[in-house]
Amino acid sequence: MDPRDISRALTRIAHEILERNKGASDLVLLGIPTRGVPLAQRIAAKIADVEGNAVPVGSLDVTMYRDDLRMRPARTLLPTEIPHGGIDGKTVVLVDDVLFSGRTIRAALDAMADVGRPQAVRLAVLVDRGHRELPIRADFVGKNLPTSLVESVRVRLSEFDDDDAVTIAGAGGGPAARHEEDAR
Amino acid sequence: MKRHLLSAGDLTRADAELILETAEELRSLADRPIKKLPALRGRTVVNLFFEDSTRTRISFEAAAKRLSADVINFSAKGSSLSKGESLKDTSLTLEAMGADAVVVRHWASGAPHLLANAGWSKSSVVNAGDGTHEHPTQALLDAFTMWRHLGNLDGRRVAIVGDVLHSRVARSNALLLKTLGAEVTLVAPPTLLPVGVEGWDVETSYDLDAVLPKADVVMMLRVQRERMNAAFFPTVREYSRRYGLDGRRMDTLQDHTIVMHPGPMIRGMEISADVADSHRSVIVEQVTNGVAVRMAVLYLLLGGSEPAVGTSEGANL
Amino acid sequence: MTTAYLVKGVRVLGGEPTDLLLEDGVIAAIGAGLSADGAEVVDADGLIALPGLVDLHTHLREPGREDAETVDTGTQAAALGGFTAVHAMANTDPVADTAGVVEQVWRLGREAGHCDVFPVGAVTVGLQGERLAELGAMADSAARVRVFSDDGKCVSDAVLMRRALEYVKAFDGVVAQHAQEPRLTEDAQMNEGELSGRLGLRGWPAVAEEAVIARDCLLAAHVDSRLHVCHVSTAGSVEIVRWAKSKGWNVTAEACPHHLLLTDELAATYDPIYKVNPPLRSAADVEALRAGLADGTIDVVATDHAPHPHEDKDCEWQAAAFGMLGLETALSIVQQTMVDTGLIDWQGVAERMSYTPARIGRLEGHGRPIEVGEPANVVLYDPAHTAVVDGTNLASLSRNTPYVGRELPGRVVATFLRGTPTVLDGKLA
Numbered sequence: 001m002d003p004r005d006i007s008r009a010l011t012r013i014a015h016e017i018l019e020r021n022k023g024a025s026d027l028v029l030l031g032i033p034t035r036g037v038p039l040a041q042r043i044a045a046k047i048a049d050v051e052g053n054a055v056p057v058g059s060l061d062v063t064m065y066r067d068d069l070r071m072r073p074a075r076t077l078l079p080t081e082i083p084h085g086g087i088d089g090k091t092v093v094l095v096d097d098v099l100f101s102g103r104t105i106r107a108a109l110d111a112m113a114d115v116g117r118p119q120a121v122r123l124a125v126l127v128d129r130g131h132r133e134l135p136i137r138a139d140f141v142g143k144n145l146p147t148s149l150v151e152s153v154r155v156r157l158s159e160f161d162d163d164d165a166v167t168i169a170g171a172g173g174g175p176a177a178r179h180e181e182d183a184r
Numbered sequence: 185m186k187r188h189l190l191s192a193g194d195l196t197r198a199d200a201e202l203i204l205e206t207a208e209e210l211r212s213l214a215d216r217p218i219k220k221l222p223a224l225r226g227r228t229v230v231n232l233f234f235e236d237s238t239r240t241r242i243s244f245e246a247a248a249k250r251l252s253a254d255v256i257n258f259s260a261k262g263s264s265l266s267k268g269e270s271l272k273d274t275s276l277t278l279e280a281m282g283a284d285a286v287v288v289r290h291w292a293s294g295a296p297h298l299l300a301n302a303g304w305s306k307s308s309v310v311n312a313g314d315g316t317h318e319h320p321t322q323a324l325l326d327a328f329t330m331w332r333h334l335g336n337l338d339g340r341r342v343a344i345v346g347d348v349l350h351s352r353v354a355r356s357n358a359l360l361l362k363t364l365g366a367e368v369t370l371v372a373p374p375t376l377l378p379v380g381v382e383g384w385d386v387e388t389s390y391d392l393d394a395v396l397p398k399a400d401v402v403m404m405l406r407v408q409r410e411r412m413n414a415a416f417f418p419t420v421r422e423y424s425r426r427y428g429l430d431g432r433r434m435d436t437l438q439d440h441t442i443v444m445h446p447g448p449m450i451r452g453m454e455i456s457a458d459v460a461d462s463h464r465s466v467i468v469e470q471v472t473n474g475v476a477v478r479m480a481v482l483y484l485l486l487g488g489s490e491p492a493v494g495t496s497e498g499a500n501l
Numbered sequence: 502m503t504t505a506y507l508v509k510g511v512r513v514l515g516g517e518p519t520d521l522l523l524e525d526g527v528i529a530a531i532g533a534g535l536s537a538d539g540a541e542v543v544d545a546d547g548l549i550a551l552p553g554l555v556d557l558h559t560h561l562r563e564p565g566r567e568d569a570e571t572v573d574t575g576t577q578a579a580a581l582g583g584f585t586a587v588h589a590m591a592n593t594d595p596v597a598d599t600a601g602v603v604e605q606v607w608r609l610g611r612e613a614g615h616c617d618v619f620p621v622g623a624v625t626v627g628l629q630g631e632r633l634a635e636l637g638a639m640a641d642s643a644a645r646v647r648v649f650s651d652d653g654k655c656v657s658d659a660v661l662m663r664r665a666l667e668y669v670k671a672f673d674g675v676v677a678q679h680a681q682e683p684r685l686t687e688d689a690q691m692n693e694g695e696l697s698g699r700l701g702l703r704g705w706p707a708v709a710e711e712a713v714i715a716r717d718c719l720l721a722a723h724v725d726s727r728l729h730v731c732h733v734s735t736a737g738s739v740e741i742v743r744w745a746k747s748k749g750w751n752v753t754a755e756a757c758p759h760h761l762l763l764t765d766e767l768a769a770t771y772d773p774i775y776k777v778n779p780p781l782r783s784a785a786d787v788e789a790l791r792a793g794l795a796d797g798t799i800d801v802v803a804t805d806h807a808p809h810p811h812e813d814k815d816c817e818w819q820a821a822a823f824g825m826l827g828l829e830t831a832l833s834i835v836q837q838t839m840v841d842t843g844l845i846d847w848q849g850v851a852e853r854m855s856y857t858p859a860r861i862g863r864l865e866g867h868g869r870p871i872e873v874g875e876p877a878n879v880v881l882y883d884p885a886h887t888a889v890v891d892g893t894n895l896a897s898l899s900r901n902t903p904y905v906g907r908e909l910p911g912r913v914v915a916t917f918l919r920g921t922p923t924v925l926d927g928k929l930a
Contacts, residue, residue, distance in 0.1 A: 061209070064223040064487070074488030076202060077209040082216075114218040271817055292817035293701030294771030302815075315819065317701025352701060379704060380695025 001143060001166035006126065009142030010039070013124050014046035016140050021091055024051045026119065028087055030060040032096040032108055033078035038159035039126055040095035056083035060094070060115075065107035080111075087116040093140075097155040099125040102136030127166055129153050187491055188300045188309040189481055192320040192356035197363050199493040204328050206480035207473070213250060214472070223487045224253035230283040231257045232274065233312070234290040239447065239471070240312055240322075244287045247478035253486075256283070271295060272304055279305035285486055286310070293317035293352075308485050316350050322446055323356035325477040327364060329470050330401050333442050338365035343395045345371040345427060346405030346454050347416075349378050353446045354405060358386050371395050373427065375416045376407075392427055396436050403444040404429050404455045420453060430456040434464065442466050503921060505529070507537050511545035511881060513871050515847035521550065523877040526919040531873055543925075545881050548914055552851050553585025553616075553878030555858040555867050557648065557677070557755055558731055558803035559828065561587075561618070563609060564602065565594025570808035570898050572606060575828070576615035577896040578806070580923035582828040583880035583913040585616050586859070586867040591623040592653035598623035598634035600642035607644035615923050616916075619862060622646040624665045624676060628654050633664060640672040647863040650677035652731055655713060657683050662717060666726040673863060675753075677729040680713035680738070681705075681779065690819060692765040692780045700768060702818060705780050707735040714738050718745035718752050729861055730754040732805050734779040736789030743798045753861050755803040756790050758834035759825055763787075763903060773814050773821030774903045777807070794853065795844040801858045804831045808899035826902040829895060833909040836884060841910065866919075877920035886912040896929065 001009070021027055024047055031040030037059045044057040061078040063069075094108050105123060112118065124140035129147045147153060147168060156165045189195075195203070213219055229248040231241050241257065248255045260274065271290075278286060285308040288296050293315030300309040313319040327337065334340055342361050348354045348370050361368050362385055369387040370377060381388055389395050396402065407427075409420060417423045424430075429443065437443075443455075443465045451457045460467060485491040505524040512518050513531070520535035521528060530537075561575040572589070579587045589606055591597035597606060603620040610618025622639035626632050628651045639646040649669060656662045656678060665676045686709045691697050693704025714730055718741065721728035733739060733754045745752045759777060764784050767775040775781060793799040807824025814821050835854065839845045845853070851870075859868020869875040892905035916924040923930055 064221045069223060069487060070489055072488050073490045074484045074492040077206050079209060080212065110222070114220060115216060270812065272815060290817065292819040295817040297771045298817050315701045355699070355701065378698030379693050380698045383695040
């Protein structure tokens with residue numbers, strides 16, 4: 001995906017969220033760090049363009065809830081910022097860049113349970129690359145990208161990287177594959 | 185494998201900054217309805233306290249419990265004279281009970297080193313204060329407090345005032361603050377500065393009034409009255425006059441300068457009541473920060489397959 | 502009729518190879534190509550012969566602390582170290598402050614038979630530093646005590662020290678002082694310096710030793726008596742002793758092998774195997790001690806062999822006992838630090854570890870040169886041997902040696918006590 005593909009996908013997701021929710025009331029967007037956060041902010045901006053009011057945006061770090069915590073050295077924590085007003089009774093839309101095994105989202109659901117009790121939780125991802133290991137599905141998908149397990153999907157966003165792009169790297173693990181695992 | 189936190193001097197700048205950043209994230213936990221994270225679920229943390237210290241023990245206990253660890257408190261009132269169970273036997277017992285980490289406070293300098301290196305147990309050892317040697321988590325929470333108020337500590341001037349000779353807090357702070365780029369000045373009467381302090385890479389001064397106007401942080405240490413009987417200073421009155429932080433001296437501080445104290449304070453001795461209760465004093469905040477910092481330390485040592493900071497097993501000082 | 506021993510090809514004090522005939526408790530003959538019917542031949546090719554070593558400062562712990570050492574095991578360790586005579590310090594339980602206790606220790610030594618034991622008498626009753634012990638009774642006893650010491654503690658009261666120095670003149674005794682100003686060293690743990698400040702261990706300042714030595718030298722001069730200074734450990738102490746000798750005063754001094762080799766840096770490990778009193782000092786102090794021992798300012802090497810059971814060392818530093826083993830490694834350490842460095846030769850070793858200590862202790866029959874007619878107290882030593890110290894196969898009951906894992910030169914091959922071997926082929930005979 002190039003920058004314009006990404007922008008169109010996010011616009012479509014924003015509209016789909018509003019359609020499903022029948023408006024912007026009681027919506028909260030929580031991005032999963034790192035790249036889920038700017039995506040959530042962009043979606044929130046697009047919703048604000050359409051609806052006229054701002055939608056609360058925040059971040060939810062899932063590090064402590066990962067099921068592979070004990071398998072690696074202790075990881076750096078990333079920021080968790082729950083917007084003013086909390087998530088109790090709200091419709092929370094989790095936002096992440098890549099949906100892969102589903103374990104990150106499972107961790108996010110556990111993390112949210114310790115923060116409050118949403119009315120409903122939905123999932124928006126920029127890319128769904130398949131290979132689910134848990135019964136998790138996305139409600140809003142930017143692009144379905146069937147991949148093989150030896151490939152890795154790289155998402156670049158201008159907030160962190162040089163540009164906006166989604167690329168698939170070929171076989172061969174190493175750093176690319178590990179980055180991929182981070183996005184799981 | 186790095187497994188222990190025995191001395192503030194063992195932390196690299198990267199280690200220290202990682203702990204502070206992690207503590208920053210964990211601090212917000214206090215505002216949540218459910219003040220728990222599952223990171224240390226199933227881990228057992230033992231508080232092994234050979235010296236009375238309700239505050240530090242409670243702080244570590246809160247930190248471990250908020251990370252969902254199981255906490256066992258072992259308080260051994262051992263004096264150097266009593267022939268109670270030896271440190272070795274206590275350690276072997278805890279190992280047999282399956283302790284993952286032992287937080288130890290002991291009256292003998294070097295006791296945590298012994299626990300870490302004697303080969304009696306495989307637990308991580310966190311030094312919660314050993315004799316007059318070190319108190320690394322105190323230094324970390326002090327640095328965290330300074331960082332929250334002043335930002336980056338490079339070039340910041342920190343004055344540590346009081347009984348430096350007997351203070352493990354002073355030692356750990358001097359080491360950690362240097363690592364973080366701050367400049368440390370130790371202020372005390374000559375009798376309360378250790379022999380060889382020139383080799384510590386710090387400034388020293390006998391003149392509190394000269395040091396205060398330039399300081400960004402003033403940390404007051406506790407001074408025990410009993411030191412008077414060993415002739416470290418003649419009277420409480422003289423000590424307070426020359427080295428106590430009172431309202432008059434507080435007025436000579438810069439606007440942004442904060443006043444700290446590791447506690448417990450002796451109001452009227454090293455610090456006057458009006459200073460302790462002033463807006464500059466961050467003494468109560470230090471306590472809150474203590475839990476977050478200790479959570480960070482426990483998480484980084486125990487949360488993963490191996491620790492992200494700390495001393496190597498079997499390393500010498 | 503006891504066995505005679507013909508030692509072949511030995512280098513006496515490192516000189517040319519020659520033969521020694523040890524018969525009837527004396528050195529019967531010295532020369533090349535000796536022969537003797539019925540004598541047991543000891544092949545001493547490559548070995549040197551030293552006069553039997555004399556230790557002025559050992560702790561045998563019996564009576565009272567037989568869990569750490571007994572006269573039997575301690576003298577075994579001594580024999581293996583090449584010693585034919587040891588002075589056993591008085592800080593036993595009960596304290597050796599009466600004729601009864603010193604005679605008991607002396608007798609235990611004779612019965613064990615590994616080396617001669619000369620008990621040291623306490624200066625004050627119970628080592629309390631308040632009243633003089635019955636020094637005369639101990640001198641007149643079967644143990645014939647001539648060396649008196651409260652070692653472990655300091656005779657800090659100036660008047661008491663003066664009286665002791667005066668009193669022992671009556672029987673040619675000597676007071677051996679453990680120089681440690683008690684108030685300056687309350688709860689002291691290690692040498693006072695930058696390291697002690699960093700480690701949080703209370704310091705033992707050099708001045709606490711030096712000030713007492715200076716006072717005692719002046720007192721000894723004033724009352725015209727002999728003074729012996731135990732375990733000198735600092736450069737400043739060496740200078741004070743040097744000054745006292747330059748005035749012609751009758752002061753002798755000893756240094757321990759561990760102070761010739763180890764420094765206070767080792768305390769950074771917090772391993773109490775390195776905890777000793779006086780403490781390990783700086784590298785500069787070690788240098789000064791070696792120089793002082795070489796130039797004669799320090800007269801003798803004494804071991805201060807201090808056994809402690811495992812539980813008194815397998816704990817945190819502040820709770821641990823002070824002291825290290827020394828008898829079995831002393832000669833090797835002196836070789837490494839003084840002979841192999843060229844500071845002294847084997848004649849010098851004989852003076853510092855045999856002749857002079859015997860003279861200070863007023864011993865007859867020990868510290869005699871290796872000459873015809875002299876008592877056959879001889880050590881056969883292999884200076885070319887090296888070994889890593891094991892720490893498990895020691896004769897001592899205790900195991901607190903700081904040298905485990907260290908490579909040391911030399912090995913005692915045989916020790917003869919009045920012509921009878923106490924050690925043969927490196928093992929107890």
